[in-house]
Structure formats: structure tokens, C-alpha cells
Amino acid sequence: MRPMSLRHPPVRSYSELIACHECDTLSQIPTLAPGRAARCRCCGSVLLRNPKGGLDRPIALYSAAFILLLLANAFPFLTLEIQGRSEVTNIFGASRALYEAGMGELAVVVFLTTIVAPALLITSSLYVLLAVRLRRPLPALRTLLAWVSQLQPWVMLDVFMLGVLVAFVKLGNMATMHVGISLFAFVGLILVSAAATSAFEPHLLWQQIGYRRGKPHAG
Amino acid sequence: MRARDVGLASCHSCGLLLHLPGAGHTHCPRCGSAMHFRKVNSISTTWAFLLAAMIAYVPANLYPVMTVVSFGKAQSDTIMSGVIYLFLHGDWPLALIVFVASVLVPLLKMCALVYLLISVQRKSHLRKHQRTRLYRIVELVGRWSMVDIFVVALLAALVNVGAIATIEPGVGAIAFTSVVILTIFAATNFDPRLIWDR
Numbered sequence: 532m533r534p535m536s537l538r539h540p541p542v543r544s545y546s547e548l549i550a551c552h553e554c555d556t557l558s559q560i561p562t563l564a565p566g567r568a569a570r571c572r573c574c575g576s577v578l579l580r581n582p583k584g585g586l587d588r589p590i591a592l593y594s595a596a597f598i599l600l601l602l603a604n605a606f607p608f609l610t611l612e613i614q615g616r617s618e619v620t621n622i623f624g625a626s627r628a629l630y631e632a633g634m635g636e637l638a639v640v641v642f643l644t645t646i647v648a649p650a651l652l653i654t655s656s657l658y659v660l661l662a663v664r665l666r667r668p669l670p671a672l673r674t675l676l677a678w679v680s681q682l683q684p685w686v687m688l689d690v691f692m693l694g695v696l697v698a699f700v701k702l703g704n705m706a707t708m709h710v711g712i713s714l715f716a717f718v719g720l721i722l723v724s725a726a727a728t729s730a731f732e733p734h735l736l737w738q739q740i741g742y743r744r745g746k747p748h749a750g
Numbered sequence: 751m752r753a754r755d756v757g758l759a760s761c762h763s764c765g766l767l768l769h770l771p772g773a774g775h776t777h778c779p780r781c782g783s784a785m786h787f788r789k790v791n792s793i794s795t796t797w798a799f800l801l802a803a804m805i806a807y808v809p810a811n812l813y814p815v816m817t818v819v820s821f822g823k824a825q826s827d828t829i830m831s832g833v834i835y836l837f838l839h840g841d842w843p844l845a846l847i848v849f850v851a852s853v854l855v856p857l858l859k860m861c862a863l864v865y866l867l868i869s870v871q872r873k874s875h876l877r878k879h880q881r882t883r884l885y886r887i888v889e890l891v892g893r894w895s896m897v898d899i900f901v902v903a904l905l906a907a908l909v910n911v912g913a914i915a916t917i918e919p920g921v922g923a924i925a926f927t928s929v930v931i932l933t934i935f936a937a938t939n940f941d942p943r944l945i946w947d948r
Contacts, residue, residue: 548758549767550753550760550767552760552762553885553886553942554752554882554942554945555753555754555946555947557751557752557753574878574879574946609904618909620904625900625903625906626903627907628903628907629903632906632918632919634919634924636927637923637924637927640899640927640931641899641900644896645900673782674781674782676781677763677764677781677783684892684893684934687896687900690893690896691900693847693848693851693897694898694899694903694904695904696844697848697897698901700844701836701839701901701905702905704839705915734764734765737764737780741780742779742780
């Protein structure tokens with residue numbers, strides 16, 4: 532791991548305190564029973580959670596999500612039939628159709644939010660969780676963990692699913708639609724990733740990872 | 751007691767609390783990201799993204815998001831006419847969801863951000879709890895506006911059956927996506943702790 536730069540004097544940290552990220556009120560870090568969450572006494576936002584199942588539950592859920600992600604992208608997603616002709620598409624097909632229609636920018640956005648962001652979120656969460664679980668200081672551990680929380684708003688699997696429902700209704704009058712294996716995997720992926728997100732608390736991981744070399748003295 | 755009042759800054763990405771001397775900048779010893787008391791230039795950056803989103807909002811609603819060409823006839827749909835179509839031909843619960851996601855949410859989100867920015871700039875002491883909750887909602891719902899873009903992409907992918915019908919995405923779709931993305935950036939650049947600063 533990269534050692535901390537020594538240009539700055541050792542900084543004093545306060546590992547027993549936490550500041551609310553919405554109102555900046557200081558609180559003592561509480562010891563939480565599994566399944567409980569601590570809320571800011573000033574504004575009520577969640578400060579810290581202690582999800583049940585420790586590290587093993589999010590590892591199991593993210594592994595399942597990873598498999599479902601592969602399945603969801605490997606098989607036909609929807610098939611449309613009009614007058615004997617049929618058109619099959621998968622999730623990537625949505626981005627490809629936009630690209631082929633000359634909307635490259637849109638294609639990139641759809642590709643990022645439906646495939647790249649979910650894939651990055653699932654793989655980097657899994658990587659970080661395994662590194663902490665096996666107590667290995669794997670490379671880029673901190674960078675990836677910092678990424679995970681930034682990625683969350685760009686993962687739009689659930690929004691895409693709503694789009695599928697709307698497309699169903701819009702095309703229902705003029706064509707017959709068939710559901711592919713991927714659509715079932717996709718629904719499973721949405722449910723499993725929601726469960727994985729709620730079983731994953733980055734704060735607890737940061738506490739276990741600790742400081743870079745050149746540990747600041749505790750305040 | 752609030753962290754900044756006693757010279758403590760919490761890391762934006764990992765939450766570690768550090769004593770920051772003066773207005774000093776340093777890097778988080780735990781995750782390596784830059785440490786500041788508040789998000790840097792939060793108000794002006796949020797305004798910039800928000801104004802850009804407002805400008806893009808006009809073409810997003812005036813230009814068609816897609817054109818359906820079937821049997822030689824072309825019919826263009828804007829965001830609003832797409833919702834009306836769903837109300838008339840689909841089931842209305844779905845139409846209501848789409849109306850909320852693609853018409854109400856972008857509009858209310860921009861209004862909410864304007865209100866939050868102006869109240870922070872005027873150092874208002876009113877309704878701090880409600881404003882914090884408003885920000886929380888704005889952060890959560892923004893992504894749902896993308897639903898219409900996904901619909902256009904799916905329709906374009908499926909309805910490609912040669913002479914019978916084709917669906918072409920329109921310019922409005924690019925403008926609308928810009929609105930969604932710019933408002934997400936605006937929301938993430940806003941620092942809700944400014945609501946509580948004196």
C-alpha cells in the first residue's frame with residue numbers, strides 16, 4: 532500500500548466520534564447491536580448501521596448478484612413478434628439501438644447506467660469485502676471502497692425495469708411480447724442487489740481497514 | 751456541538767474525523783481523498799449545474815423524444831404526449847408513475863434546489879429540518895426520471911422490424927437525459943451542512 536506522504540505533520544484523528552454528513556453534529560460512535568442503526572439526534576439522518584450477518588452476508592449476496600448479472604446479460608431479454616417476424620434483444624441491445632440510430636451520447640449513458648455501473652459496483656464491493664474478510668491488504672482497496680458509495684446513484688437497474696414495464700404496455704397493442712430468461716435473472720438481480728446494499732456498511736469496513744502506514748496518533 | 755465549530759472536518763468519502771488546522775487542506779490518512787470542512791465551492795457549482803439543467807429543460811420538453819414510423823406514417827412523441835398516450839391506451843397507474851417520474855420529478859427537483867440554494871445564501875434559519883429532509887428526497891428520486899430514456903432505447907431495440915415499423919430516438923431524448931444528469935450532479939454538489947451553518 533502507498534505510504535502516507537510525510538509532507539504534512541501527523542494529523543490528529545478522532546476515531547471515537549462521528550460527524551453527521553447532513554448537519555455536521557458530533558456524536559459518540561455507539562456500539563450497535565446487529566440489525567440496529569444510529570441516527571443523528573439533530574437531523575435524524577442515519578449515522579451508522581450494523582447490518583446483521585457481518586461480512587459473510589454481503590459477500591454471499593454480492594456473489595449471487597454477480598452470477599445474476601452475468602445471466603442477465605448473456606441471454607435474450609425480450610422478444611417481440613409482429614406478423615410472424617420477430618426481434619430479440621438483450622440489455623446491451625438497448626444501448627446498441629441508440630448507437631445505431633446515431634445517438635452515441637445517449638447510448639453511452641444507457642450503457643453506463645445499466646451495465647457498467649452495476650458491474651463495477653458489484654465487483655468492487657465483492658473485492659473489498661473479500662479483502663477485509665481474508666485480511667489481505669489487496670491493491671486499490673481504499674480507492675475501490677471510496678468508489679462504491681459514489682457509484683450508487685448511477686446504478687439504474689430498477690429504473691430500467693420500470694422502463695421495461697412501460698415498453699410492454701406501449702407495444703402490447705401492436706405486437707406480441709415474449710419474456711426471455713434474462714428478464715427473470717434481471718428481476719432477481721434487482722432484489723438481490725437491494726438486499727446486498729442494505730447488508731453492506733462501508734463505515735464498518737473503513738474501521739477495519741484502518742490507516743495507511745504512518746498512523747496518526749489517536750486523539 | 752458541531753464538528754466545524756471545534757475545528758474538526760469529516761472525510762467526504764470515508765467519514766473519518768480529523769482536526770484541520772485553520773482553513774488547511776490535507777489528505778485523509780485513511781482513504782486518501784482531499785479533506786475540507788465543506789464541499790468546495792458547493793453553492794456556485796450547484797448553481798452552474800442547475801442553470802444548465804434549466805436551459806436543457808426547454809428543448810427536452812419541446813422536441814420529440816422519439817418518432818414512430820409505421821406504414822410510411824411518422825408520428826412524433828414528446829415526453830408529455832408519451833404520458834398522455836399511456837393514460838389513454840395503457841393502464842392509468844403506470845401512466846401516473848411515468849408522469850411523476852418524468853414530468854413532476856425533474857420540475858420539482860429543480861424548484862427544490864433553487865429554494866435550497868437561495869435559503870442557504872440568505873442564511874435562513876427557518877425550517878432547517880424540513881429543508882434537510884427535502885434535500886434527502888431530491889437526492890433519492892432524481893434517477894427515476896431516466897425511465898423515459900430507457901423506454902425509448904428499448905422500443906428502438908425491439909421495433910426494428912424492417913418495413914412494418916421503426917422507432918427513432920429524437921433530439922428531445924438527448925436534452926432530457928442532460929436534464930437528469932445535470933440535476934444529479936447539482937444535487938451531489940450541494941452540501942446540506944450549509945443549511946445548518948451560522
